[in-house]
Amino acid sequence: MARTRLRTVDPQAGPDRLRRFRERAGLDADHLGALTEQIDALPGTGWCAGAVVLAGRGPYVAVEHATGWALRYSAWDPEGARGVELPREAWLPMRTGTVFDLASLTKLFTAVAAVQQIERGRLELDAPIVLYADPCEGLVPDHGITVRQLLTHTSGLRAxxxxxxxxxxxxxGLLWREKPLTTPGSAHLYSDLNLLLLERVLERVTGRPLDALVRDGITKPLGMEHTRFTPPRAWRPRIAATEDQRIPWAKLDRGLVHGRVHDENAYAMSGVAGHAGLFSTARDLAVLCRTLLSGGVYGPARILARESVGLLLDPPGLGFQVGAEWFMGELSGTAARAAGHTGFTGTSLVLDPETDTFLVLLANTVHPVRRPADNRPRAEAATRLARAVR
Structure with missing residues (x-):
C-alpha cells in the first residue's frame, strides 16, 4: 500500500544522488536532464510565459522543475502584436507548486466521478441519458445518446x-435540447457539451453538485489539497495568469484573467463546470496519475475499483484520450495504451500503464493571449520520457 505513494529526492541533493534516484526508478538520468533543458527553452520560443514539468515512474518523481514566469504581462497590445509587460518587480516566478487553470483536464475528474457512480449502481454506462433528465425541464427530446457516448465523444453533439x-x-435546457450533428455512436466529435451534459446527469443521480463530488470522491481522499474549483483570493499569488481576455480574439471582455477560470462558459457557470474550471498543481496531478496506475488506490485511499480504472484507461478510454501520439509522442507506445488529456490554457498529462510512467506538463500558453495550438513541445517532452525508460 505504501508503495503507491509518491517519493521524491531532496531538491538540494547533489547530482550523484539525483542520478542514483532516477536510476532506481528505471529512468535514464541523461534523458531526464535533456527533458529539463527542453522545458527551460520553452519561454524563450514564445510557446509559453512559463511552465512546470513533473515526470516519474512507479512511485518515483524523477523530475519536478519550473521555468519562466507565472505572471509577466498586464495586457495584450493587438496593434503591436506583443504583450504589455508589468513592472519587473510585479512579475511572479513560476514555481513547482504554482497552481494552474486546468481547462479541459477537468474532464478527467468528471469522468472519474461518473465511473464512481457506475460502481455504486446509480448510473448505467449504456443507458440513454434522457432517463436521467430533470422532469422540471419539461419534455426532453430523446436523441438516443448514452452515457458512454458522452464519455467517448461519440454523441454527435457539436463542439x-x-x-x-x-x-x-x-x-x-439548452444542453438537453441540443440535437446531434451525426447519429450517436457513428463518429468521434470532441465536444465540451458531452461533459456538461454528464455533469447534469451526475447532479440528478446524486443530488449533489459536481464540485462536491470531486472534492469528496477524489481530491479529499487522495490528499490533493491544491485542487479545487473557484480558488480563494488568497491563492492568487500562487496561480499562473492566463489571458487578457477581450473581444474579438476572445468571447468576453474581462481583461487579464488571473485566479479565475479562463473558459468563458465555465465562467458563466460561476466557475464550476464538467468540461473546465478546476485548478491544480503538477504534484497533485501526479497523485491522480499514480492512483490510476496503481489500480485506483493511493496510500490508504481507494477511489476506484481496478476494473473501473480499466474502463477509464483501456482503449478507447472514457474521458481520457488513449494512444494520442499528437501530444503523447513516443510515450503513446506501440501498444497505444498511454492515456491522458490536454487543456486549452496549456496543460496536459499522460500516464502509461505499459511502462508505469507519468508526465505532467503545465504551462500558461495563453498568457498574455491565446495563440494557435502547438502540441509539439508536449509530444517532445513525452518522447524524451519514453526514451528515458530503461
Whole structure:
C-alpha cells in the first residue's frame, strides 16, 4: 500500500544522488536532464510565459522543475502584436507548486466521478441519458445518446455552445435540447457539451453538485489539497495568469484573467463546470496519475475499483484520450495504451500503464493571449520520457 505513494529526492541533493534516484526508478538520468533543458527553452520560443514539468515512474518523481514566469504581462497590445509587460518587480516566478487553470483536464475528474457512480449502481454506462433528465425541464427530446457516448465523444453533439451569452437558468435546457450533428455512436466529435451534459446527469443521480463530488470522491481522499474549483483570493499569488481576455480574439471582455477560470462558459457557470474550471498543481496531478496506475488506490485511499480504472484507461478510454501520439509522442507506445488529456490554457498529462510512467506538463500558453495550438513541445517532452525508460 505504501508503495503507491509518491517519493521524491531532496531538491538540494547533489547530482550523484539525483542520478542514483532516477536510476532506481528505471529512468535514464541523461534523458531526464535533456527533458529539463527542453522545458527551460520553452519561454524563450514564445510557446509559453512559463511552465512546470513533473515526470516519474512507479512511485518515483524523477523530475519536478519550473521555468519562466507565472505572471509577466498586464495586457495584450493587438496593434503591436506583443504583450504589455508589468513592472519587473510585479512579475511572479513560476514555481513547482504554482497552481494552474486546468481547462479541459477537468474532464478527467468528471469522468472519474461518473465511473464512481457506475460502481455504486446509480448510473448505467449504456443507458440513454434522457432517463436521467430533470422532469422540471419539461419534455426532453430523446436523441438516443448514452452515457458512454458522452464519455467517448461519440454523441454527435457539436463542439460547444455560446452558453456565456445566455442566462444561467437557460443553460440546462439548452444542453438537453441540443440535437446531434451525426447519429450517436457513428463518429468521434470532441465536444465540451458531452461533459456538461454528464455533469447534469451526475447532479440528478446524486443530488449533489459536481464540485462536491470531486472534492469528496477524489481530491479529499487522495490528499490533493491544491485542487479545487473557484480558488480563494488568497491563492492568487500562487496561480499562473492566463489571458487578457477581450473581444474579438476572445468571447468576453474581462481583461487579464488571473485566479479565475479562463473558459468563458465555465465562467458563466460561476466557475464550476464538467468540461473546465478546476485548478491544480503538477504534484497533485501526479497523485491522480499514480492512483490510476496503481489500480485506483493511493496510500490508504481507494477511489476506484481496478476494473473501473480499466474502463477509464483501456482503449478507447472514457474521458481520457488513449494512444494520442499528437501530444503523447513516443510515450503513446506501440501498444497505444498511454492515456491522458490536454487543456486549452496549456496543460496536459499522460500516464502509461505499459511502462508505469507519468508526465505532467503545465504551462500558461495563453498568457498574455491565446495563440494557435502547438502540441509539439508536449509530444517532445513525452518522447524524451519514453526514451528515458530503461
Amino acid at each position: 460547444e455552445l455560446p452558453l456565456h451569452a445566455y442566462n444561467t437558468a437557460e443553460h440546462t
